[in-house]
Amino acid sequence: MxxxxxxxxxxxxxxxxxxxxxxxxxxxxxxxxxxxxxxxxxxxxxxxxxxxxxxxxxxxxxxxxxVSFIDGAREIIKDLTKGNELVFVTSRAPYFKEQTLNLLKKNGFEIPIFFSRHLNEENGKTKFEICRDEKIDVMIEDSSNHAVECAEGGIKVILFDKPWNQGVEYKNIIRIKSWMEVRSILK
Ligand SMILES: [Mg+2]
Structure with a gap:
């Protein structure tokens, strides 16, 4: 997957x-x-x-x-690399690119990363377009906009429950509260 x-x-x-x-x-x-x-x-x-x-x-x-990691993120991402293909997809601003790459490297992540269009930019692919073009099966996300766009485009979304994405419901979106739940869903 x-x-x-x-x-x-x-x-x-x-x-x-x-x-x-x-x-x-x-x-x-x-x-x-x-x-x-x-x-x-x-x-x-x-x-x-x-x-x-x-x-x-x-x-x-x-x-x-x-940086404070979300509970379980590091361990479970590492587990998921066995038997799956993982990529990071972020819409962080282009001026954080270098810093983001360094931060991932410093923390031992060797996973390819795609930068999608930032909120304040007009160029670049949206997160959904990257998911579609890279043939991503499941996107793990917290943003309601990206989640809905991906879900409408037929990509399954695992959505971290956050104050800023309340009320987002869609057939392809599964709302979860922890990385432990992500792991059980993906098994
Ligand atoms: Mg996010």
Whole structure:
């Protein structure tokens, strides 16, 4: 089976550390549970530009180097490499590309990675287009938009249950809460 794996908030924590960073910097109290879409500016009192700048300065600050992995992610991804073909598919911004590659390498992941079109870009393939062209059978994801696009295109999606993807239901989407559940589904 060919399995696509998203990075942020699937392999490692992302929105939590980003909100912590913004709160620390701006004296705000943005809570992860109140993040209702993956567009930070739609849930909190922050402009789109400020949100993008904050995410960029969070990454530039080197905070992601002390990444927290989602429970079970590392071990289960390693297990899944036996008998499956794995690829990472991320829509991280192009300016995080080098940093992302380094972070994966530093943590011992030797899995090919595809960068899909970032939220703020107009070029590049969407995550669904990459999944389709790479013949990915199952995509493990947390973003509602990517999940729905993939599911509508006939790709099975395992969706991590997060505050920002509530209410997303589709026949090809299975909602789960942990990597342990991912493992049992894929067995
Ligand atoms: Mg993600």
């Amino acid at each position: 060919k399995i696509g794996i998203d990075l942020d908030d699937v392999v490692w924590e992302h929105f939590g550390p980003v909100l912590d960073y913004i709160n620390e910097k701006n004296g705000t109290d943005f809570k992860l549970d109140n993040l209702k879409t993956f567009k930070i500016w739609e849930s909190f009192d922050i402009s789109r530009e400020e949100a993008f700048d904050s995410v960029k300065s969070f990454h530039d600050s080197g905070k992601m180097d002390e």
